[in-house]
Amino acid sequence: MDDLIGKEKQMKYSSDHLKTDNGSLGCSDKIIEFNIPGSVKNVSGRIKPQNFIRADFTLLRELLGGIPEESALEAKGVQEYWETFRDSFLQAQEQSIHLNGKRSRHSKKPVWLNSELLRELRCKKGTRERWKREQASIAEYRNTSWARRDAERKPKGQLEPKLARDVKSSKKVLIYGM
Incomplete structure (x- = not known):
């Protein structure tokens, strides 16, 4: 039993720590209580790859x-x-x-998402916040969200034929965010 536990933390147990309902350890209804001395360190922080x-x-x-x-x-x-x-x-x-350093979540964006679309997305988020606080109308929020969706559809549509063309010409292409 001690070999399975490891060398750093040894479990100390005795016959009074082993408790069962019917007295035999061969049954499946056994309850084993271990006393593990020592403290466990709380490790904080992120592991870098x-x-x-x-x-x-x-x-x-x-x-x-x-x-x-x-x-x-x-x-x-x-x-x-x-x-x-x-x-x-x-x-x-x-x-x-x-x-490797910590990768920011901003670097994991789709290929078609450029600065103009990000600006429109921020505008849509701002309009939504103002609508929630009742400083903007629902029509204004709806118009900004439709404009953003239309602006997002165009680059996605342009990306698909380009990807198909590169695959047909058998270039090694790796695109994230599809």
Whole structure:
């Protein structure tokens, strides 16, 4: 049981912690209560994706070669050896594998969405907010939303024949936001 749990957190249990309804552990109605000592760290923040295309694996191999051997760290014990290995491995990984920065949601926009359409979309949102606060009429909001929809249909319609033409000419095309 201890081998399955791991080396960092050992569960301490005894016969008085194991409780069952009918006294035997062979039934499916068993209730097992574990006491796990220690505190759990709350990790906050976002994990940045690693860019393996720009990674320098020769540097990583050299840095991992500098980690002391098991025989040198045998006297320390498993826990200290694991902590030493983990820290040196993470440090080598930071130095050799670059991280991608956080991607903003603004970069994930459709191809046909240009600055004019964004301006009209903001205008529509502003008109909707004013209509909610009863500062604009429903007709004004309806007109701005129809104008935005019409302005959105035209670039989408122009994009489809262009995409079909590129596919027929067998160019490698990758378009996001379809």
